[in-house]
Amino acid sequence: MNLPSNWTHRVEACKATPLVVHGVSYFPSTCEDKGPGVVIGRWEIDQNEPDCATYWREYTDKGCTSERSGKRRIEHYLENLPVGCDWREFCATTPISFHGMHFTGAQECFQRGLETYGNWELNDPSC
Template sequence: MSEVIRRENQEKEARRAQWATEVEEHERNMSEVIRRENQEKEARRAQWAREVEQHNRDIEERQRREKEEHQRLNIHWTDPESHPCITYGTREYTARLVNVPGDYNRRVEACMAIPIQIHGVEYKANWCEDHGPSNLIGHWKVDQHEPECTSYWDSYKDLGCASHGSGQRRIEHYLANVPSGGDWDEFCATTPASFRGMHFMGAQLCFHKNLGMYGQWVIGDESCN
């Protein structure tokens, strides 16, 4: 029996040693695989970074050449015109691009690339209408320095709990200083409001009442539970 036990122990030790050797070999192989994968990832990242850098250089060079071409041709904006306010703090402007040669095939690109000064700030067109070389119209949405487009909420009113046990309270405001010609619903939805330590980008619900526009909010309130 002692000899049998001794042989069994030897076999167990041999299997443990073999298993340890296999584990060590597996770990070495995995380390090598991970090392190669990391090298490949780094190589791909470096290649991608070089491609992005080259792409950006190409864009900058193309923009530089186009700018020089626009200046040489004296392509510029004329007849700037302001339009009614289109949303909170924002007015639309248009202008016409002139000196565009009849055979110039990048009219829209020029329209989008050449900035215009409005209130002393340079803007690039949001979109363009191409009706031919002498009728290229740019459109801008200007959301700075437009106080006449700034509506505000007035006459805060607490309407009480939405219903018993709802955990919600209703708040109402009157929308003041809506610009002439402005879309009341649009201004109601985009005029910021702050109350009870909360800030909203516009009313949750808009409705007309007594020849005016009102906004309403439903907020959480534990006192309404």
């Protein structure tokens, strides 16, 4: 806030401005100049608060992707998504383990209405 729109060091000012959360000071991981009057900082904060984390639920086996494909499609619903966030980024970076495998995020992300879902295609010889 309060940066002159014609000042050339707006991004540097953002990077030097800490955010205090629960008494701990954090500097932004990135700052972006969006044009006159708008500089956006992004903080990545981990204070071990599970209520603030996204997670996958509602496992759905969508069946074989096609006959003789050798692939089965699994779909999960992404829960606890912050309002106004980049749902694609959260979908691609929320980890999950199922069927004895671990994934760092969904292989494919989409929205149905205002809800976010992730898809995974797994090898399945029965398909």
